[in-house]
Amino acid sequence: MDSIELQSSHVEYRPLTLQDKSTYFPTILTLVHAESQQPQSLLKCWSPSFYEQFWTSDGSILGALIGETLVGFALLGFSALIPAIWVSYLDDLGIRREQCGACRSIIIAASYRRNAIGSALFQFHMGYAQAQGLKHLFGTAHPDNTGSLRLFQNGGFSLVGQIDAHESMGPRILLHKSL
Numbered sequence: 001m002d003s004i005e006l007q008s009s010h011v012e013y014r015p016l017t018l019q020d021k022s023t024y025f026p027t028i029l030t031l032v033h034a035e036s037q038q039p040q041s042l043l044k045c046w047s048p049s050f051y052e053q054f055w056t057s058d059g060s061i062l063g064a065l066i067g068e069t070l071v072g073f074a075l076l077g078f079s080a081l082i083p084a085i086w087v088s089y090l091d092d093l094g095i096r097r098e099q100c101g102a103c104r105s106i107i108i109a110a111s112y113r114r115n116a117i118g119s120a121l122f123q124f125h126m127g128y129a130q131a132q133g134l135k136h137l138f139g140t141a142h143p144d145n146t147g148s149l150r151l152f153q154n155g156g157f158s159l160v161g162q163i164d165a166h167e168s169m170g171p172r173i174l175l176h177k178s179l
C-alpha cells in the first residue's frame with residue numbers, strides 16, 4: 001500500500017460525539033477489518049459490539065481527522081471498560097477504579113502510518129483522559145508490537161509486567177501511567 005506524507009498541521013484531533021456516530025462508526029469498523037486482514041498484525045480485533053461500547057458514557061473515541069476523513073482512532077475506556085486483568089493490581093495499589101481509564105485500541109489507517117499521527121493522537125488521548133478527571137491510565141501491548149510500545153514509552157508509561165495470554169490476545173506487556 002502506498003504511504004502518504006503529511007504536514008501535521010493538516011490533522012485535527014478531537015473526541016467523536018454521538019452526532020458523529022453515523023458518519024464515523026462505519027469507518028472505524030472498516031479500519032478494524034482492514035487491520036484484521038493483515039497477516040502480520042499484532043492487534044486484537046474485536047466484533048463491532050466491542051467498539052459500540054465506546055459511544056456510550058462508558059468510554060470515549062478520539063479521532064484523527066484530515067478534513068472530513070477519519071484516518072485513525074483511539075479508544076478510552078472508563079471504569080466499566082477496564083479489563084479484569086487490572087483489578088487485582090488496582091486493589092494492591094489501593095487505586096479506586098473510577099479514577100482509572102484504559103487505552104483499549106489505537107489504529108491509524110495503514111497508508112497514513114509513520115507520519116507521527118499515532119503519537120499525536122496518543123498525546124491527545126492522554127490529555128483528554130486527564131481532563132476527564134482520570135488519575136491513572138492502563139494499557140497492554142503485544143511484546144513484538146514496536147509501534148505500540150513506542151507510543152506507550154514516549155507517553156511516559158511504565159512497565160508493570162508481562163503475561164502469557166489475556167482474552168485470547170496472546171502475550172501482553174502491561175503498562176501504567178499516573179496522570
Ligand SMILES: CC(C)(COP(=O)(O)OP(=O)(O)OC[C@H]1O[C@@H](n2cnc3c(N)ncnc32)[C@H](O)[C@@H]1OP(=O)(O)O)[C@@H](O)C(=O)NCCC(=O)NCCS
Nearest residue numbers: 043105106107108113114115116117118119146147148150
Ligand atoms: C501503532 C500505530 C498506531 C502507530 O501509528 P503511527 O501513526 O504510525 O505512529 P507514529 O508515526 O507516531 O510513530 C510512533 C512511534 O512508533 C514507531 N513506530 C511506528 N510504527 C512502527 C513499526 N512498524 N516498527 C517500528 N517502530 C514503529 C515510530 O518510529 C515512532 O517512534 P519514535 O517517535 O520513538 O521515533 C500504527 O502502526 C497502527 O495503527 N498499527 C496497527 C494497530 C496497532 O497495532 N495498534 C496498537 C495496538 S493497540
